[in-house]
Amino acid sequence: MIHKTYQEGEDKMSYTPQLLINNKNDFPNESALSTKVNNEWQTFTWSKYYDFVIKISKSLVACGLKPGDKGSIYSYNRKEWFGCYSALQMINSASVGVYHTSSAPEVEWVVGNSDSKIIFVGNNPNDNDEKEKMPIHRLISVIDNLDQIETIVLMGEDIERLDHDKIITWDEFINKGKSINENSILDLMKTIEASDTSTLIYTSGTTGNPKGVELTNKNFEVELDSVLEVLKFNQGEKYVSWLPLAHVFGQLVDNHYWVRRAMHMHIVDSPLNTVDYAKEVQPHLFISVPRIYEKIYSNLKAAIDSKAILKIGLKIPGLSNVFKKKLKEAAGFSNSRFAISGAAPINPDILKLFQSLDIPLFEGYGMTENTAGITINYHGNNKIGSVGKCMPFFNIKIAEDGEVLIKGDNVMKGYYKNPEATNETIIDGWLHTGDVGEIDSDGYLSITGRKKEIYVSSSGKNVAPLVIEETMKSIPIVSQCFLVGDGLKYCSALITLDLGVILRDKLGIDPNQIPKDPYEQNQMIVDNGKNLSDYTDNKEVHAEISEEIDRLNLNFSNPEQIKKFSILPRDFSIDE
Missing domain, CATH: 3.40.50.12780 (ANL, N-terminal domain)
Known part of the structure; x- marks a missing residue:
């Protein structure tokens, strides 16, 4: 299938750093980015956001970063994530997103393999105050193996300052760049070429370490031009940022399309609160x-x-x-x-x-x-x-x-x-x-x-588990589904239950009173005199799921249909 040929522009006006400057000039007092501070919205205009990015850019230069260098960002979404990404782009360096849930060995691999010279460390909003889940503690446990890292920047006062000579606070970082002239940043921006690497995004395979995908300025420019052929939003229209910015989908829309269309970004403070933020913001x-x-x-x-x-x-x-x-x-x-x-x-x-x-x-x-x-x-x-x-x-x-x-x-x-x-x-x-x-x-x-996930049943039928698993997850009480059937006569499934649905449908709790955190949901079940096992071992729950599976099985051929299932005593963890 072939579509019309892309005609590349003759200048650099459509690269994201230049578009940010355009927004600063065209919409200086219009809302660009909003984030909650003490449960109150704090909004950056395009002019204010540009100034924020320039300050970070100047400090990056003061820390020794040059065009072609790499900088890692290890955090969930926050205004500093956006600012650091934009600043790395501005000086023609490449960003390296690290998932806020990444383990210490994963951080060591991504940061080390990418040759990052600086790393910004933020928060994991779902760490439950457990230090071993906090990005700064995970990084410090492997920092001695990352000799190329020259500077560790804490992205806010909410990040614990540990004792290490490479660690500096956000204010200390910003102060480093005060003597750098803004024009020198704009000169660096002018060095940007289409083939320069804009970002490294690490993707996990079934085996081995994650691979760093090099995406260029041209990659993003062409992708955005294609999107705009079918999807155009207007300046000021609202959007909520919740997908981790280490993910390509998040980077394309949140870091590039957002600037391209001068939309109004609202940053979600935790993935668990995404739906609540959507209800409040009513995004376009x-x-x-x-x-x-x-x-x-x-x-x-x-x-x-x-x-x-x-x-x-x-x-x-x-x-x-x-x-x-x-x-x-x-x-x-x-909206x-x-x-x-x-x-x-x-x-x-x-x-x-x-x-x-x-x-x-x-x-x-x-x-x-x-x-x-x-x-x-x-x-x-x-x-x-x-x-x-x-x-x-x-x-x-x-x-x-x-x-x-x-x-x-x-x-x-x-x-x-x-x-x-x-x-x-x-x-x-x-x-x-x-x-x-x-x-x-x-x-x-x-x-x-x-291709690698398709297995063959004992009857010789190819079975693709992903579509079947995702279909079964639409059953309200089902949280996760894992298909088993390689080399077997039929498909079976391992199923986990959605604690929020148990609270809503089985215990009659008002959905607005149900916590988002699974740990808190489980505790609420206990506080109501029940245990998860009261439902995982419950004949009525089994019958309810069985009826739904039978209905959804009609979407699949006989060898693909789930014939048996078991409910596990707990949900899958992120490490599984």
């Missing part, structure tokens, strides 16, 4: 992985099923718009013009319910190696069950073995310091995704699974 654009939509779907479905007036009202012309408006507002989508689901398959039932409520939720597909997006469904071009048509300027095709292949200027420069893996992945200009899919006669792509 929302992006997520399926899990968040599964949670919202569960709450919407429970509200509709429990109230006869809603069931009836949604079917009556005139009344239906009133009820839809209330449900959309309750879910955080009253939504576009919501995207990616990174994993989403159950079509979720898409159907959202779209029936006039919530424009669409599924797309892509990967880190192609700068996030390659196909997308959108208004007027939507086929539920597919991941959409190929986006403008790019090509996709299906190899003889069913693998999805991608070509375009959004394809990565390569894996950092790993030419062997690069040559195995990009062959004759085509990116080999590792995903198996089909393109129908209308040009819509469907993903059926990962």
Whole structure:
């Protein structure tokens, strides 16, 4: 499938650092970024945000960073994350995002392999005050193995200052750059070339250490131009940032599209609070992985099923718009013009319910190696069950073995310091995704699974577990699903329960009173005189799940259907 050719611009006006300057000049007093401080919104205008970035840029130069150098950012989303990323871009250095949940060995590998000279350390909002989960403690446990790190910057007063000669506070860092002239920063920005590495994003495979995907300025420019062919938001429209900024989806939208369209960013303080922030902000654009939509779907479905007036009202012309408006507002989508689901398959039932409520939720597909997006469904071009048509300027095709292949200027420069893996992945200009899919006669792509994850049943049938697992996770009481069936006669599943749904549906707790943290949810179950085992071993719960599995099995061929399942006594941990 071939789409119109991309025509590259002749100047650097569309690179993100220059666009930030444009926003400072064109919208100096308009809202750019909002974050909560002591539960109150604090807002940066574009002028104020630009000044923030310049201060960081000057301090980076004072710390010895030059064009082509790398700087790591180890934290969950916060205003300093955005500022450091923008500043590294401004001086033509490359950012290296490190997930806030990364273990000490993972941090050691990513920071060391990337040759980072400086690392910014922030917070893990879900560390439960356990030091072994805090980024600064994990980093310090391996810092002696990272000789190339010259400076460790704490991203705020909320980060514990440990005793190490490389550690400096945020204020100490900013003070370093006071003698640097702003013009010297702008001169560095002028050195930016299309082929320069903009960021390194580390992706995990099934074996070995994560590989650093090198994405260039041109990769982001072309990807953004393609997105803008199908999706245009306006200056000042709202967006919530919750996807970790170490993720390509988060970086593309939160760090680049945000600036490109001069939108108003609202930073979520914890992934657990994403839905609450959406309800408060009512964003125009929302992006997520399926899990968040599964949670919202569960709450919407429970509200509709429990109230006869809603069931009836949604079917009556005139009344239906009133009820839809209330449900959309309750879910955080009253202003939504576009919501995207990616990174994993989403159950079509979720898409159907959202779209029936006039919530424009669409599924797309892509990967880190192609700068996030390659196909997308959108208004007027939507086929539920597919991941959409190929986006403008790019090509996709299906190899003889069913693998999805991608070509375009959004394809990565390569894996950092790993030419062997690069040559195995990009062959004759085509990116080999590792995903198996089909393109129908209308040009819509469907993903059926990962080549390496597809297993063969004892009857010889190929089974792709990912789509089946994600479909089963739409069962309200199910938190996670893991398929078992390689070499066996049939598929079985290991299932874990959603504690929030137990509290809501089994114990009758008001959803607004249910904590977001799983530890607190479990304690609330105990405080109500129950234990998780009262539900994992419960015949009625088993029957409820069995009935839903039987219904969802109809979406799959007989060898793909789940014949048996077991409920585990606890949820999977992030390390599993």
